[in-house]
């Protein structure tokens with residue numbers, strides 16, 4: 001695939017050009033943080049951002065989605081797929097590697113054995129312009145979970161190589177199309193640009209610490225099933241769900257049927273849900289498979305770092321750090337992993353492993 005450079009000060013012009021054909025979304029400041037939002041005002045785009053409050057999964061699997069509408073009087077079934085998906089193609093501009101990895105994980109979940117038509121349609125209509133992180137974000141630990149880089153999942157990928165330029169990788173034909181819409185903004189790369197790119201990667205490597213040892217996380221969790229850590233953390237956890245809502249790989253949902261007051265229509269809605277909520281595993285007869293708060297927190301860890309490996313071949317964490325920042329109880333997934341790591345290190349069975 002070809003490579004290009006683009007001047008940083010040409011990015012607003014590029015986005016303006018793309019807005020003629022796409023809805024463009026990117027990171028914009030919101031109070032003390034950033035959010036992904038529609039770029040009605042391109043001057044608000046801030047590519048020098050740390051992280052966003054919510055991950056871009058909200059554009060692929062929205063937090064509320066009408067799945068179907070049934071007319072009770074004439075017994076009609078309305079296809080609502082168009083309401084939940086989009087007609088105009090969309091660009092997510094400036095997505096970090098951790099979040100692209102989050103999207104790749106969701107691709108496996110929603111595009112695996114059971115194809116989710118809503119997700120597939122949103123995904124197909126979305127073009128991703130990725131952005132390399134030369135410096136780590138405040139709470140992130142992406143390198144420790146091998147999610148600080150991407151080989152796929154982006155259409156274009158920008159790497160800051162100097163104060164004035166980005167180095168641009170093209171990942172797919174969709175990315176090629178972007179170049180053709182504004183070819184005057186892109187220059188073919190020279191050997192000097194390649195050298196700058198290599199220097200940027202070296203800097204990135206030096207800047208991102210590799211702090212965790214997760215090779216045996218699966219076995220470690222097996223040994224730690226009865227560890228006191230789960231009760232300890234369970235006591236702190238408020239089961240507010242903030243960690244899961246902000247997480248780029250959490251995908252659980254509930255489905256609700258609502259009848260309107262005139263009893264003429266039923267709407268079936270899918271909405272984000274999480275194993276941290278009390279009623280997540282509540283079933284008929286008031287039986288709750290995880291009624292005790294520590295069991296819910298423990299379940300989240302076992303699902304992310306054990307079950308996900310069985311189901312999707314990888315852990316369900318990109319090290320984005322959002323759950324650490326969002327947790328009102330101060331629970332840090334990184335600290336928990338560190339503690340589990342200590343558990344493994346103190347085990348005699350590690351010798352020769």
Ligand code: SF4
Pocket residue numbers: 243246247248249250304316317318319320321322323324333
């Ligand atoms: S578990 Fe936490 S650090 Fe890992 S991907 Fe989810 S929000 Fe990010």
Ligand code: SF4
Pocket residue numbers: 236237238239240241242243244276297326327328329330331
């Ligand atoms: S954000 Fe913290 S307190 Fe809230 S459910 Fe997650 S771990 Fe518990």
